[in-house]
Amino acid sequence: MTVQAQNSSRIQGAAQRGFLSWVMTVDHKRIGIMYLLSAALFFLVGGLEALLMRIQLAQPESKFLTPDMYNQIFTMHGTTMIFLAVMPLAAGFGNYLIPLMIGARDMVYPKLNALSYWTFLFGGLFMYSSFFFGGAPNDGWFSYAPLTEKLYSPSHGMDFWIMGILLLGFATTIGSINFIVTIIQLRAPGMTLTRLPLFVWTMFVTSFLAVFSLPSLTTAVLLLFLDRELGAHFYNVAQGGSALLWQHLFWFFGHPEVYILILPAMGIVSEVIPVFSGKPLFGYKAVVFSAIGIGFLGFTVWAHHMFATGMPSTTLLFFAADSFLIGVPTGVKIFAWLATMWKGKLRFETPMLFSIGFVALFLIGGLDGIHLAVVPVDWQITDTYYVVAHIHYVLFGGAIFGILSGVYYWFPKMSGRRLDEGLGKWHFWLMFIGMNLVFMPMHILGIEGMPRRIYTYGAGRGWEIWNFIETIGAIIIAAGMLVFIVNFFVSLRKEATNKSDPWDANTLEWKTASPPPAYNFEEIPVVRGLRPLWDEKHPELADWKAAE
Amino acid sequence: MSILANTSPTNKLSTGKVALSIILTSESVFFATMLVAYVALRDQNNWPVEHTLARLSIPLTNTVLLLFSAISAWRATVSLRVGKTSASQAWQILTLLLGLVFVTIQIFEFTHSGMQINDQAYGGVFFTLMGFHGLHVLAGIVFLMINLVRTRLGDFSSTRYDTVEIGSWFWYYVTSVWILLFVALYLL
Numbered sequence: 113m114t115v116q117a118q119n120s121s122r123i124q125g126a127a128q129r130g131f132l133s134w135v136m137t138v139d140h141k142r143i144g145i146m147y148l149l150s151a152a153l154f155f156l157v158g159g160l161e162a163l164l165m166r167i168q169l170a171q172p173e174s175k176f177l178t179p180d181m182y183n184q185i186f187t188m189h190g191t192t193m194i195f196l197a198v199m200p201l202a203a204g205f206g207n208y209l210i211p212l213m214i215g216a217r218d219m220v221y222p223k224l225n226a227l228s229y230w231t232f233l234f235g236g237l238f239m240y241s242s243f244f245f246g247g248a249p250n251d252g253w254f255s256y257a258p259l260t261e262k263l264y265s266p267s268h269g270m271d272f273w274i275m276g277i278l279l280l281g282f283a284t285t286i287g288s289i290n291f292i293v294t295i296i297q298l299r300a301p302g303m304t305l306t307r308l309p310l311f312v313w314t315m316f317v318t319s320f321l322a323v324f325s326l327p328s329l330t331t332a333v334l335l336l337f338l339d340r341e342l343g344a345h346f347y348n349v350a351q352g353g354s355a356l357l358w359q360h361l362f363w364f365f366g367h368p369e370v371y372i373l374i375l376p377a378m379g380i381v382s383e384v385i386p387v388f389s390g391k392p393l394f395g396y397k398a399v400v401f402s403a404i405g406i407g408f409l410g411f412t413v414w415a416h417h418m419f420a421t422g423m424p425s426t427t428l429l430f431f432a433a434d435s436f437l438i439g440v441p442t443g444v445k446i447f448a449w450l451a452t453m454w455k456g457k458l459r460f461e462t463p464m465l466f467s468i469g470f471v472a473l474f475l476i477g478g479l480d481g482i483h484l485a486v487v488p489v490d491w492q493i494t495d496t497y498y499v500v501a502h503i504h505y506v507l508f509g510g511a512i513f514g515i516l517s518g519v520y521y522w523f524p525k526m527s528g529r530r531l532d533e534g535l536g537k538w539h540f541w542l543m544f545i546g547m548n549l550v551f552m553p554m555h556i557l558g559i560e561g562m563p564r565r566i567y568t569y570g571a572g573r574g575w576e577i578w579n580f581i582e583t584i585g586a587i588i589i590a591a592g593m594l595v596f597i598v599n600f601f602v603s604l605r606k607e608a609t610n611k612s613d614p615w616d617a618n619t620l621e622w623k624t625a626s627p628p629p630a631y632n633f634e635e636i637p638v639v640r641g642l643r644p645l646w647d648e649k650h651p652e653l654a655d656w657k658a659a660e
Numbered sequence: 661m662s663i664l665a666n667t668s669p670t671n672k673l674s675t676g677k678v679a680l681s682i683i684l685t686s687e688s689v690f691f692a693t694m695l696v697a698y699v700a701l702r703d704q705n706n707w708p709v710e711h712t713l714a715r716l717s718i719p720l721t722n723t724v725l726l727l728f729s730a731i732s733a734w735r736a737t738v739s740l741r742v743g744k745t746s747a748s749q750a751w752q753i754l755t756l757l758l759g760l761v762f763v764t765i766q767i768f769e770f771t772h773s774g775m776q777i778n779d780q781a782y783g784g785v786f787f788t789l790m791g792f793h794g795l796h797v798l799a800g801i802v803f804l805m806i807n808l809v810r811t812r813l814g815d816f817s818s819t820r821y822d823t824v825e826i827g828s829w830f831w832y833y834v835t836s837v838w839i840l841l842f843v844a845l846y847l848l
Contacts, residue, residue: 220675220679285686289679289682289683289686292678292682293675293679293682296678297675297678323682323685323686324685324686325689326686327686327687327689327690327693328689330690331690331693331697334788335697335784335788338777338784338788339784342777342778343777344777344778344783344784344787344788345778345780345781345784346697346701346781346784348781351780351781352701352704352780352781352782353781354697354700354701356700357700357701360696360700361693361697364693
């Protein structure tokens with residue numbers, strides 16, 4: 113044990129400080145922090161793109177952006193938020209927390225971990241470089257072929273998108289394999305699968321989803337690349353190709369992808385709510401099985417994105433019914449979170465606020481999803497702003513609020529300081545109000561028939577007022593993010609308190625120092641229950657004693 | 661990272677084998693989606709039947725070659741396990757040679773199939789599936805070569821042969837995918 117600790121501190125001792133020590137690092141905590149910071153920058157860029165779109169749409173017949181610019185911006189907004197912000201933010205938390213939470217010293221393949229991060233970073237930068245080489249991709253984040261064939265999309269933007277997606281897919285795949293093998297092989301003694309913290313469980317399921325769904329996207333974009341560059345005809349109907357093939361391949365990846373984005377946030381919320389309610393999570397096993405259930409069902413519903421493509425009615429029926437089923441495991445989770453809070457000693461600090469915000473907003477988004485699973489309703493509102501409202505309630509109100517909850521919760525572990533509580537509350541309320549102002553009216557616009565992805569609209573359709581309100585909401589969100597950026601830098605300049613357990617939490621990452629040493633734990637902990645740190649702090653009330 | 665991997669002694673599979681199993685499952689989804697794309701395209705009415713390959717001698721030869729190489733890859737692991745290092749080397753060399761002959765024949769097949777990748781959809785399907793399988797064969801050959809060199813250097817023994825076994829596992833996978841592709845592209 114001590115030999116190992118000495119070894120790792122000697123390896124780390126070679127370069128502890130300075131820029132190069134970060135470039136060369138294979139420490140999961142540093143890689144995790146780099147993931148989080150890079151993804152946060154991409155998130156800000158994606159947010160600015162959203163702001164540009166909202167300014168353009170604030171008034172009818174606006175000339176703020178050209179149609180071509182608008183197409184590039186909404187494509188890059190979607191691509192950025194999904195592949196360069198939410199996925200790597202989750203990967204950042206996973207990198208930082210999984211070894212700490214399972215009582216390990218690092219990931220199982222530290223170098224592979226570094227490779228995954230750098231591939232992600234350069235994949236993202238590569239995609240963004242397209243702005244300087246004849247224009248960014250402009251066919252939407254799902255890049256439907258044959259629209260993306262060379263004949264219809266002659267610019268190189270699409271090629272940048274294809275290569276960027278291949279790089280990002282590669283980064284995510286090797287990262288996920290690393291997570292899976294780490295969780296299978298490196299758990300501390302006693303850390304059985306039924307004692308795994310929920311964040312680790314959701315990252316485990318998420319990693320499997322990524323590993324099994326990304327190959328489908330890889331296939332889709334490779335075939336598109338062969339079509340565009342070597343003259344193959346996979347998506348060219350005139351030469352024996354198929355116009356629907358892309359949609360099937362893409363959504364077979366794209367729907368599990370939705371759960372890749374939301375499950376880590378659900379894991380974060382499942383860690384935060386018990387701590388700030390002073391109670392263990394209600395129905396741990398039910399929540400674990402519902403995560404597995406969501407992951408499994410996620411692979412069987414992809415064609416509900418394609419209701420308007422003229423599939424046979426039995427197919428429609430199957431995919432509609434199957435999509436409703438996903439409401440069941442999701443509902444189980446929401447009840448578990450509410451039951452955890454029920455009669456708890458609630459503390460409304462910022463991490464808890466964002467987690468409660470997550471539950472509320474995700475519920476709205478989930479209900480929207482059920483509307484969209486009803487085939488005749490979907491035929492009316494598909495490709496309208498209703499869909500935009502749905503995706504943002506689940507991915508912004510859901511994934512981003514969950515991730516922000518995690519940022520406030522684990523910032524003290526990573527930096528040794530808490531983020532300022534007052535500014536945090538401002539951040540939360542600005543985001544919560546702004547979010548609802550932007551996305552709630554989109555339901556109305558969708559029902560009124562405003563199509564998504566149009567760069568402007570005519571006056572006199574009754575859309576002006578809602579669009580104007582949405583733009584105000586977007587500015588409020590931007591103000592909230594500014595408060596967060598100020599909070600981040602102000603809090604970092606405060607003197608570190610280095611409390612190892614500032615929230616009175618339950619899981620192993622709070623057992624070690626804040627920030628943790630390179631080797632994480634001086635002694636590998638032995639786990640006897642679901643809340644190892646609680647057991648240690650309250651030996652008389654330990655969970656495993658109660659179970660006996 | 662052996663010092664890290666040993667913290668969980670109850671696990672039967674080595675870390676490398678767990679990782680390989682997951683990688684191969686992921687690869688299988690890749691080949692499966694490619695095959696589904698092929699079936700979907702074939703299902704359409706305007707499938708150009710005249711492009712279906714009728715010659716079977718070359719792919720059959722290749723099938724036999726790969727099956728034999730899978731057997732020799734298996735023998736290479738078994739010999740190592742019972743301590744016959746030089747026999748294992750011989751089997752590894754045989755596996756490599758069979759793999760290289762397979763690649764040579766595949767290149768011949770590619771250039772003499774009378775098709776181009778832009779020959780309607782079938783050409784694209786044929787070259788994409790076969791091409792990606794070929795890349796896996798090449799990756800396998802590199803893996804086996806490294807293992808052969810390491811065996812010669814005395815890196816492996818009757819108690820330490822996991823990497824060689826992983827190489828063999830990968831080679832079985834490459835062989836199984838070939839059989840699927842052979843049936844799908846030549847026989848159906």
